[in-house]
Amino acid sequence: MKKLLATVTAVTTIATIAGGTVPAFASTYNFHGIHMRGNHNSINIQDNSTNYNFTTNITFNDLGNFRWAAKAIEDMAKKGIIKGMGKHQFDPGQSITRAQFAVLVTKQFGLQTSTTATQDFADVPPTLANGKPNWAFPYVEATKDYFDATANLSGGYNFNPSQPMRREDVAVTLVKIMEKLNLVQPDSSDQVQQVLANYQDLDQVPGSLQTYIATAITNNLMKGDGNGNFAPLRPLRRAEAAVLLDRISSQMVVVPGDNPTTTVTTDTYGSSTVSNDNYSTDNSAASTDSASTTITTEDHSND
Numbered sequence: 001m002k003k004l005l006a007t008v009t010a011v012t013t014i015a016t017i018a019g020g021t022v023p024a025f026a027s028t029y030n031f032h033g034i035h036m037r038g039n040h041n042s043i044n045i046q047d048n049s050t051n052y053n054f055t056t057n058i059t060f061n062d063l064g065n066f067r068w069a070a071k072a073i074e075d076m077a078k079k080g081i082i083k084g085m086g087k088h089q090f091d092p093g094q095s096i097t098r099a100q101f102a103v104l105v106t107k108q109f110g111l112q113t114s115t116t117a118t119q120d121f122a123d124v125p126p127t128l129a130n131g132k133p134n135w136a137f138p139y140v141e142a143t144k145d146y147f148d149a150t151a152n153l154s155g156g157y158n159f160n161p162s163q164p165m166r167r168e169d170v171a172v173t174l175v176k177i178m179e180k181l182n183l184v185q186p187d188s189s190d191q192v193q194q195v196l197a198n199y200q201d202l203d204q205v206p207g208s209l210q211t212y213i214a215t216a217i218t219n220n221l222m223k224g225d226g227n228g229n230f231a232p233l234r235p236l237r238r239a240e241a242a243v244l245l246d247r248i249s250s251q252m253v254v255v256p257g258d259n260p261t262t263t264v265t266t267d268t269y270g271s272s273t274v275s276n277d278n279y280s281t282d283n284s285a286a287s288t289d290s291a292s293t294t295i296t297t298e299d300h301s302n303d
Contacts (some may be wrong), residue, residue, distance in 0.1 A: 059074060059088065060073065060074070060077075060084055060088050060089060060090040060092075061088045061089065062088075062089050062090055062091065062092065063090060063092060063239075065092075065093075066092040066093070066239045068243070069092060069239035069240070069242055069243045072242045072243040072246035072247075073090055073092065073239060073242040073243075075246060076242050076245065076246055077090075080107070081104065081107045081108060081245070082104065082241075082242055090238065090239075091238055092237065092238050092239035092242075093237055093238070093239065094237065094238050095164035095165070095235035095236065095237060095238070096164070096165050096235075096236050096237065096238045096240075096241045097161060097162050097163065097164060097165065098147065098159065098160055098161055098162070098163050098164075098165050098169070099124070099136040099139070099140060099159075099161035099162065100165075100238075100241075101165040101170070101173070101236070101241060102136065102139040102140050102142070102143045102147065102161075103136070103139045104241060104245055105143055105146070105173060105174070105177060105245070106139045106142045106143055108245050108248070108249065109177050109178075109181065111142040111143060111177075112142060113138035113139060113141070113142045114138060114141065114142075115133065115137070115138050117137075117138065117141040117142075118141075119137075119141075120141060120144055120157065121140065121144075121149065121156070121157050121158055121159035122152055122154065122156045122157065122158055123158045123159055123160065123161060124136055124137055124140045124141075124159045124161055125137065136161050140159055140161060143173070143177075144159075145176065145180075146172075146173045146176040146177050146180075147159065147169070147172075147173055148169065148172070164235035164236070165235060165236050165241075166232065166233050166234065166235055166236070167222065167230065167231055167232050167233070167234050167235075167236055168205055168209055168213060168232035168233065170216075170222070170236050170241075170244070171209075171212050171213045171215075171216035171217075171221070171222055171232075172209055172212040172213070174216060174221055174222075174248075175212045175215045175216050175219075175221070176212070178219075178221075179215075184215060184219045184221075185215075186211055186212075186215050187211055187214045187215045187218050191214060191218060192210055192211050192214040195213075195214035195217050195218060196210060196214060198224075198228065199224055199228055199229060199230045200228045200229060201228075201229045201230055201231065201232065202230055202232065204232055204233065205232050213230065213232065217230075221244070221248065222244070
């Protein structure tokens with residue numbers, strides 16, 4: 001143990017020399033019989049047969065215009081829920097994709113994942129074209145009950161993993177998960193109508209989604225811009241996703257439960273469709289996950 005403490009002290013010294021935020025090394029070292037391996041985010045130390053893992057202070061260099069989200073982003077990164085895009089970049093203004101949001105909520109709510117799950121979506125195979133495992137596959141399968149899907153011409157379903165996650169979709173996914181975990185109750189029809197009356201743009205939302213959006217607003221999960229707009233079709237940015245989930249985690253205690261296996265049928269998804277929004281590029285290094293917060297378009301419209 002003394003040897004381990006000396007090693008950790010040495011690692012801490014390296015971090016201090018590097019600026020006090022991250023370790024300076026990104027390689028493998030041997031120190032008096034102790035094997036060390038690390039990078040700018042984490043350190044793994046092996047002492048005989050024991051592994052010790054340490055998470056370092058994670059900082060991103062591109063949060064200057066997103067100070068309102070910086071603490072949530074860095075806190076969630078330390079917890080391992082959200083990741084950056086590499087080289088200390090978080091890309092906070094980039095829209096978060098549906099696959100990335102699936103990763104976030106899976107980690108946030110402790111949903112079960114499996115690399116051997118049955119493939120339910122034609123566009124999210126377990127293995128990529130290059131033969132490598134698809135990083136998104138286990139997370140998409142874990143959240144399939146909580147996202148919409150698009151019927152394809154082959155009679156199956158597409159998840160549209162690279163498509164930006166829109167605010168209306170965020171509301172639906174969060175409320176479905178939190179209802180399953182008994183963290184929220186759906187609004188009554190009267191409550192839904194009262195909420196809808198406060199927003200002039202929710203007539204754009206299909207009736208099947210209105211209860212979810214109203215419930216999200218009632219439970220202070222999401223808000224509008226203060227000018228009577230909810231902006232249901234606006235993509236959620238990565239910074240907003242971090243703040244949203246960070247606030248939820250600080251307000252609620254989530255106890256992971258069993259996630260029953262569901263077979264995808266027309267009863268599961270009906271005839272829901274997705275509009276032809278432009279797709280953004282998926283990036284396996286951008287596997288983001290969660291924090292919790294109320295998202296208001298007024299808070300971030302000037303960023």
